[in-house]
Amino acid sequence: MDFRRPLREKSLGKVFDYGVGTMKRKAAEYSTQELTKDSLPDFEKLLGKRPAPGAYMCWCLYHHRAGSPTAGKHRQSRVKRAASNREEKRELVENGRSHGILVFSHGEPVGWCQYGSAEELPRIDTYPGYRKLAGERERDKLWRITCFVVVRTHRRRGVASIALEAALDAIRKKGGGLVEAYPIVRWGSYREYLGTVSMFQKAGFKIVAPFGKNNVVMRKGI
Numbered sequence: 001m002d003f004r005r006p007l008r009e010k011s012l013g014k015v016f017d018y019g020v021g022t023m024k025r026k027a028a029e030y031s032t033q034e035l036t037k038d039s040l041p042d043f044e045k046l047l048g049k050r051p052a053p054g055a056y057m058c059w060c061l062y063h064h065r066a067g068s069p070t071a072g073k074h075r076q077s078r079v080k081r082a083a084s085n086r087e088e089k090r091e092l093v094e095n096g097r098s099h100g101i102l103v104f105s106h107g108e109p110v111g112w113c114q115y116g117s118a119e120e121l122p123r124i125d126t127y128p129g130y131r132k133l134a135g136e137r138e139r140d141k142l143w144r145i146t147c148f149v150v151v152r153t154h155r156r157r158g159v160a161s162i163a164l165e166a167a168l169d170a171i172r173k174k175g176g177g178l179v180e181a182y183p184i185v186r187w188g189s190y191r192e193y194l195g196t197v198s199m200f201q202k203a204g205f206k207i208v209a210p211f212g213k214n215n216v217v218m219r220k221g222i
Contacts, residue, residue, distance in 0.1 A: 030110075030159065032166040035100040040093050042102055044086070046109035051151045052193060059085040060100070060114050063123040063146040064092065101166040103150075103159050110154040113163035114147035115171060115179075121146055124182065133209050133217060140221065141177030148195050160195060164203055168222060176222045181205060182215050191215060 033039050050056045057078060092098035097120055103111030114121075121144045124130055145167055150159045171179060183195040197207070197216060205218040 029105050030162050031104045032162060033102050033104065034170060035093060035098065035102060037094055039102055040090065042104075042109040043093075043100070043112065046102065046112055046149065046151070049151055051149050055149050055193075057082050057085065059089040060098075060112070060147050060149075061085050061089060061092075063114070063116075063121040063144070064098070066122045066126060099170070100147075101163045101170065103163050103166075105154060110151045111159035111163050112147070112149040113145065113160065113167045115143060115145045115167040118142040118144060124180075127211070129211060130217070141175065143171050143177055143179045145179065145181045145195070147193050149193065161199055161202070164195070164199065168203065168220075172222050179205075179220045179222060181218045182211050183218060184214050185216055186214065 033042070035043055047056050047059060059082070089098060098114075099116045099120070100112060100114040102109050103113075118125070124144060124146070145164065148160045148163065168179065171177070181195060181200050182191075183197045183200055184192055185197055191214070194215060197218070200218045200220075203220065205220040207216045208219050209217045211217045
């Protein structure tokens, strides 16, 4: 099967794209907002809903770190680790070192996309399979898109695509450059939070290299 070509199914007069997880319809009910000190409570409210496995524990810090947490943090209980990560995320946001897009439905946060510079999100650089590719990249400023979260009741409605579009617009306003993503090649693979190939292809990204068994590196210049 060619996983680059999304499966389609007609139902109730609509076309469903399993690769992207969106209904082909207008998403007028959704709006977006950058993560800032003012919108931080909305981000915390979203993750407080435990919208995806591990999200409440991680607080989208995994890619901010160049390596694993210290041994002390590993010994903490899950509750204490979550609280510690939440505080660390707050500090990053308050210091302008964490970026992302919140998606709202009728005033309620329902989706999230994390983006940032390579310096801000260095974890990818530690992967052995990425190091050679990193040496070949262009000299443009490098941006990364590393995480998507959507609450269960709003999945398959294009929320991730809306967040991605807003993230690219935010990057463009910050001067643009080369944008990287690391999506899965088939739904059901580990690390689904990185998005899907078909979603990024529709946004103009191109596959440049494999990234482990189930992911690829994709790039787009803006």
